[in-house]
Amino acid sequence: MSWLIDARRWTMLFSGAFILGLAWIFLSRLENPSGGSNAPPNPQVGFTAPSFTLDSLSGEPISLSDLRGKVVVLNFWASWCPPCRAEMPAMNAVYEKSRDQGLVVLGVNTTFQDDENNARQAIQEWGLTFPIVFDRDGVSSRGYRVQAMPTTFFIGRDGMIRDIVFGGPLSEALIASKLEILMRNE
Amino acid sequence: MFPVIQLGPLSIQARGLILLVAFWLSAEVAERGAKRLGLRGEVVYSLAFVAAVAGVIGARIGYVLEHWLAYQSDLGAIVALNFNTLSPLAGAIAGVLVAYLSARRKGLAHRLLLDALTPGFIVLAGGLALADLASGDAYGSPSSLPWAIELWGAARHPTPIYQLIAVVAIGLIVLKTDRVFDGARFGWFVALSASSRLFIEAFRGDSETFGGVRTAQVWSLLVLLLMLVLLRRWAKSAGASAANDGHSRGSGNPKHEVGHGASVRRV
Numbered sequence: 001m002s003w004l005i006d007a008r009r010w011t012m013l014f015s016g017a018f019i020l021g022l023a024w025i026f027l028s029r030l031e032n033p034s035g036g037s038n039a040p041p042n043p044q045v046g047f048t049a050p051s052f053t054l055d056s057l058s059g060e061p062i063s064l065s066d067l068r069g070k071v072v073v074l075n076f077w078a079s080w081c082p083p084c085r086a087e088m089p090a091m092n093a094v095y096e097k098s099r100d101q102g103l104v105v106l107g108v109n110t111t112f113q114d115d116e117n118n119a120r121q122a123i124q125e126w127g128l129t130f131p132i133v134f135d136r137d138g139v140s141s142r143g144y145r146v147q148a149m150p151t152t153f154f155i156g157r158d159g160m161i162r163d164i165v166f167g168g169p170l171s172e173a174l175i176a177s178k179l180e181i182l183m184r185n186e
Numbered sequence: 187m188f189p190v191i192q193l194g195p196l197s198i199q200a201r202g203l204i205l206l207v208a209f210w211l212s213a214e215v216a217e218r219g220a221k222r223l224g225l226r227g228e229v230v231y232s233l234a235f236v237a238a239v240a241g242v243i244g245a246r247i248g249y250v251l252e253h254w255l256a257y258q259s260d261l262g263a264i265v266a267l268n269f270n271t272l273s274p275l276a277g278a279i280a281g282v283l284v285a286y287l288s289a290r291r292k293g294l295a296h297r298l299l300l301d302a303l304t305p306g307f308i309v310l311a312g313g314l315a316l317a318d319l320a321s322g323d324a325y326g327s328p329s330s331l332p333w334a335i336e337l338w339g340a341a342r343h344p345t346p347i348y349q350l351i352a353v354v355a356i357g358l359i360v361l362k363t364d365r366v367f368d369g370a371r372f373g374w375f376v377a378l379s380a381s382s383r384l385f386i387e388a389f390r391g392d393s394e395t396f397g398g399v400r401t402a403q404v405w406s407l408l409v410l411l412l413m414l415v416l417l418r419r420w421a422k423s424a425g426a427s428a429a430n431d432g433h434s435r436g437s438g439n440p441k442h443e444v445g446h447g448a449s450v451r452r453v
Contacts, residue, residue: 004421014414021384021407028388029398040339044322046392047338147190148199165270166190166199173263174271177253 043144045164049074049155052140054108054133057123062106062133071182072155073105073175076146078114079122084150086169088126094175095130101183105130110146112138154178157185200320202269208313209238216306223302229292230302236288241281248276297369297420304371308357311379315353319346327391343389352382367424373417380410
């Protein structure tokens with residue numbers, strides 16, 4: 001590779017890489033980088049969170065789309081799942097600390113693969129104060145491609161999914177660390 | 187796309203599993219590459235292991251420091267490792283730093299060592315592309331091309347597959363080309379990888395941008411240019427060493443063992 005030592009040839013290579021690189025960066029820049037909120041709903045970071053409407057504990061329906069403007073921690077759980085049970089106190093603590101700043105923790109019980117009575121009993125036992133909804137037919141869980149239990153989605157005020165954590169249990173510090181930037185953004 | 191592999195009651199993240207296998211394979215390949223270059227394979231293997239452990243610890247510390255406000259009141263949570271709570275940049279810095287210091291302590295020639303590790307880096311890069319393919323990360327922008335794949339509600343550029351093809355091509359070029367001077371194999375691997383990222387990033391649908399410019403492309407171009415500068419320096423110093431060797435042989439002085447003139451030994 002003696003041409004690397006040849007000053008003229010190396011300068012040509014370096015300049016060529018620099019000019020072509022810059023040109024490619026310019027040509028492939030995004031005209032509308034904001035685009036996010038226009039992205040179709042998908043259970044993936046960078047996309048709008050798919051909406052759903054499910055019955056809450058009291059029977060009153062809750063729609064995810066109604067929570068737009070708030071930071072949402074969407075937690076899919078089941079009463080038979082030990083990590084789900086273990087992380088519930090942390091979820092509740094974070095909710096209680098930040099609900100006044102516009103945080104909503106929404107627990108989605110995967111009722112289609114759980115026992116609703118057991119779930120209700122567990123909620124009472126844990127003394128959860130955040131809203132819980134029941135996915136009885138599994139449509140919402142499948143829409144979010146929930147394969148691991150628990151699965152937690154962190155959704156910004158604009159309705160976009162900003163992070164996903166598969167598995168658990170999540171500590172209070174971990175949940176808070178994921179929310180830091182989301183809570184700061186208006 | 188298989189983001190989670192279900193093994194009975196156990197849910198395993200495909201991404202993590204693929205990266206783990208890729209790392210193990212890359213260490214094996216690096217060990218063999220080291221033997222071919224006259225280095226002791228097990229020394230390189232242990233170096234890779236130490237770098238990996240340092241990388242994970244560094245990534246964890248980096249994440250905790252980035253989010254200190256969240257962790258300061260719950261110090262016990264620092265040791266609760268989760269794949270989602272690692273800082274890749276801090277991990278890379280810690281891994282490289284520890285590997286550098288460890289290699290220096292063992293008296294290994296750095297450029298020769300980097301050449302020996304390059305086949306391992308190629309396997310790791312391939313594993314990363316496969317992990318992205320499995321998890322649906324690093325997805326492409328919408329496309330109407332016949333080879334577009336259906337992902338996240340649209341036909342998209344299969345960018346992880348582009349990346350995989352690039353890794354194979356770079357691997358073939360780098361490993362089939364003669365290693366003319368110490369560092370050449372590693373240098374071309376980095377330069378070509380940066381070029382491929384610069385090119386393929388244009389088809390990504392998840393690029394981070396600054397004023398419309400894809401930041402990964404800017405970093406890739408900077409790495410490419412820096413590597414070209416380093417390659418030239420290394421080639422020049424190898425040329426100068428070779429000339430000195432010729433001169434030394436003529437004057438009866440003992441010759442250096444490693445081409446770039448540093449006082450290093452092969453372990």
